[in-house]
Amino acid sequence: MDLQKEEVLKLEEEIFKMKRSLVYLGLAIIAVIIALSIENPFSSRVADSDGMGYFVKDYASKNVAELRITQLLDGVSLKKRDGVWIASEILTDAKKALLSDEQRSEPEISSSNADSEKIISYLGMFGGLEEGIEVSSNPDNHNTYMVGAAGLRVTALSSDGKKIFDVIIGSGGPDFGSTYIRRFDEERVYLVRRPLLGVFSPRAQDWLAPESKEEDQIPLSDSNSPNR
Incomplete structure (x- = not known):
């Protein structure tokens, strides 16, 4: 009985590790998506937001x-x-x-x-x-x-x-x-x-x-x- 309980605990631990790995993988994918949305190396333009100010104000x-x-x-x-x-x-x-x-x-x-x-x-x-x-x-x-x-x-x-x-x-x-x-x-x-x-x-x-x-x-x- 104790042996069976030990096997169940080991199985639960393995499942927990797998879930944690999937969480880390998901966070990494989200980070990559955010980085690409800010600095997209495959785009010919850098994305910016509407209403952005000028780097040199009142420049002529x-x-x-x-x-x-x-x-x-x-x-x-x-x-x-x-x-x-x-x-x-x-x-x-x-x-x-x-x-x-x-x-x-x-x-x-x-x-x-x-x-x-x-x-x-x-x-x-x-x-x-x-x-x-x-x-x-x-x-x-x-x-x-x-x-x-x-x-x-x-x-x-x-x-x-x-x-x-x-x-x-x-x-x-x-x-x-x-x-x-x-x-x-x-x-x-x-x-x-x-x-x-x-x-x-x-x-x-x-x-x-x-x-x-x-x-x-x-x-x-x-x-x-x-x-x-």
């Missing part, structure tokens, strides 16, 4: 007078002067530290005419950009989305020097038509429905006007002269 590209783009050793300033865009190299803190470690002097900063049409077109990338989906608020995850120290910082300034936006552009999203991004002064990371990766180069030579050549470069000190 015509108000941007300077665009500063930096990443590690590279940096460029794109500044509008009398309706003409000028590209100048920025010596980033990382570049200055490297030159100091190598005991090299800082190079003379020069400026050249930039491709105005390209700049105006790319500034439009922030127009109508929805805030997207918040994927993390933990700063420990910044490197995962490439929005940490190695991320691409893009800052837009008005003619009076006020910030219009200041963001870190990270890696591409799961559907190749989206990008991870965060505001520079915030920890929250968003997945936005726009391919921003690889658009804003931190190198000055990538922004030069087609007709600009090395021999046409103007020293920055001369370009600020009142005689020019």
Whole structure:
């Protein structure tokens, strides 16, 4: 009789384990469905909710007078002067530290005419950009989305020097038509429905006007002269 009772208890224990495994499997399936509904790698668009706000509020590209783009050793300033865009190299803190470690002097900063049409077109990338989906608020995850120290910082300034936006552009999203991004002064990371990766180069030579050549470069000190 005791042997029969022991067998019944073992059978009930096995049934309980099977039920628990099925519960875990069900929870895992639900988690996958939720993840795919938020970041669907098989879709050409990132799903977002109705009534979503804009990432840059009250944005108008015509108000941007300077665009500063930096990443590690590279940096460029794109500044509008009398309706003409000028590209100048920025010596980033990382570049200055490297030159100091190598005991090299800082190079003379020069400026050249930039491709105005390209700049105006790319500034439009922030127009109508929805805030997207918040994927993390933990700063420990910044490197995962490439929005940490190695991320691409893009800052837009008005003619009076006020910030219009200041963001870190990270890696591409799961559907190749989206990008991870965060505001520079915030920890929250968003997945936005726009391919921003690889658009804003931190190198000055990538922004030069087609007709600009090395021999046409103007020293920055001369370009600020009142005689020019």
